[in-house]
Amino acid sequence: MKKILIPTDFSKYADEAIEVGAQIAKKNGSEIILIHMLELPGQMNDAITGATSIPEVMLFKRKAEETLKSIKNRPYLNGIKITEVVRLDGAYQGINNYIKHNHMDLIIMGSHGSAGINEIIIGSNTEKVVRQSETPVLVIKNKVNEFNVQNIVFASDFSKDIKKPFQKVLDFNKLFESKLKLVMICTPNSFKSTTAARKIVSDFVSDFDMPEYTFEIHNESNIEKGILNYADEKNADLIALCTHGRTGLSHFFTGSISEDLVNHATKPVLTFKI
Incomplete structure (x- = not known):
């Protein structure tokens, strides 16, 4: 860096x-x-x-x-x-x-x-x-007296297009020697069984030299709320996630989870464009 x-x-x-x-x-x-x-x-x-x-x-x-x-x-x-x-x-x-x-x-x-x-x-x-x-x-989002990132929450669906930016997440995690907490937010519109979710993440991380990490599924009514609540629950110092960078009508109608979090989170948010 x-x-x-x-x-x-x-x-x-x-x-x-x-x-x-x-x-x-x-x-x-x-x-x-x-x-x-x-x-x-x-x-x-x-x-x-x-x-x-x-x-x-x-x-x-x-x-x-x-x-x-x-x-x-x-x-x-x-x-x-x-x-x-x-x-x-x-x-x-x-x-x-x-x-x-x-x-x-x-x-x-x-x-x-x-x-x-x-x-x-x-x-x-x-x-x-x-x-x-x-x-x-x-x-x-707020004054940080000491930027000591002990816990990073990375929220994702762990699809293939996330793999390239995920390496940058690992690089940032290594810089601070943080504890990496992976989470998949399941909502009524994007439900996955625990077995299916674990298989997706296991296959995803197999391509990386992974540090020690944890993975959990968090159920919530919507993704943004799920990420914020999980980050609070785990006392995260940083929320990391990827953004598709939607523009125009697609952005207007579908919104952007990254931008919503930038608006509403009180914790620092680190974003990586896919």
């Missing part, structure tokens, strides 16, 4: 992500890239192409660069290689473009979640990154 990207809007949620990123970077000798997307009003976007407000745009950019430098000097970041990046772009679009042109091993984002009509209509930049990023995304 050489490079960790942490987008910041200078909010307390972003600061909480930076603090976690510092702990991971020190543990693994990683570089942190702090990136701020300077979203400009429409008239200022026009200014970039020739109007008279360019000095004002540059003032905002300079202020953002100064703020990033002040973050870089925080004591908990001492000893970590920090790169500061300011881009004139929309938050999600800019982050996505940066990822496409620069290899990152992990993205860490803070999120306060959303609910009700805001969740349906506007969502959040964190959710959009979770949905589309080819790089694993760690979402921090």
Whole structure:
């Protein structure tokens, strides 16, 4: 894990992500890239192409660069290689473009979640990154004084398309020497017998050099609720799962378990795109 990207809007949620990123970077000798997307009003976007407000745009950019430098000097970041990046772009679009042109091993984002009509209509930049990023995304929902991941809950249906991202789960688990708890959530619409579920997981893990792990079936009315309840029951420090990255009408009608968890979980959530 050489490079960790942490987008910041200078909010307390972003600061909480930076603090976690510092702990991971020190543990693994990683570089942190702090990136701020300077979203400009429409008239200022026009200014970039020739109007008279360019000095004002540059003032905002300079202020953002100064703020990033002040973050870089925080004591908990001492000893970590920090790169500061300011881009004139929309938050999600800019982050996505940066990822496409620069290899990152992990993205860490803070999120306060959303609910009700805001969740349906506007969502959040964190959710959009979770949905589309080819790089694993760690979402921090609350302040974490010590990011000591002793218990990781990985929830899945353990289908064949999960195998590639699952290796990244094992790599993350190895980094923290965590206890890995595999769980299959069975709902009324996706019921499997205990025998069938154990066979699926046994076949799945046979392709990997597995650490010590446990596997359980958890019955619940829906998958999201099942994952959250199981994670609480097992006192998990981290919830890990894979996302299909649905977009458009498919996403609107079927929803995304990963995005729902990003919104509603209080524990950190680590997602891997299939």
